[in-house]
Amino acid sequence: MTIHLNIIGSFLIVLALIHSIFPKYFNWRIELKSLSLINRQMMTVHTFFIALIVFFMGLLCLTSSAEIIETNLGKKLSLGLCIFWVIRLFIQFFVYSSKLWKGKTFETIVHIIFLILWTYISMVFLLIYFE
Missing domain, CATH: 1.10.287 (Helix Hairpins)
Structure with missing residues (x-):
């Protein structure tokens, strides 16, 4: 990890x-x-x-x-960071309008990259918590 x-x-x-x-x-x-x-x-x-x-x-x-x-504190911190980044992932999906990126190559690529990154970050922190 x-x-x-x-x-x-x-x-x-x-x-x-x-x-x-x-x-x-x-x-x-x-x-x-x-x-x-x-x-x-x-x-x-x-x-x-x-x-x-x-x-x-x-x-x-x-x-x-x-x-x-x-450490236990580290695992608790990981859970908190996981929650933070899951909320950020949720915002990427449901708060930002698709009008900001649909039909725009660069913006669509950035949108997809951030979806992947927020998912990756969330999963790493979640896995650390449960290890």
Whole structure:
């Protein structure tokens, strides 16, 4: 399982760093202009904290795989992370509109990759919990 946690940890750190390009990629300067100041700032702050927690999840997987796999606390943490990523998988299926990706090659590929990744991450954490 250590190799799986290393893969997940590396992916999560990259994912966290990718969040830094969101404002430019999604053209937030223009897109969020119509929002109130509090809503604009909440988008920025929440994106930062999501990236931060994803980064720390990745760092934890890379630096503490033995503790996650072998200790009771690690197994409880694995269950919590499994639940977190299962909810994220659910959102990928049922919250994001298919209008965002259907008929668009790049977006469809990204959608499928995330479905696979959220499933993989969820299953690894679930298996660790039950080992």
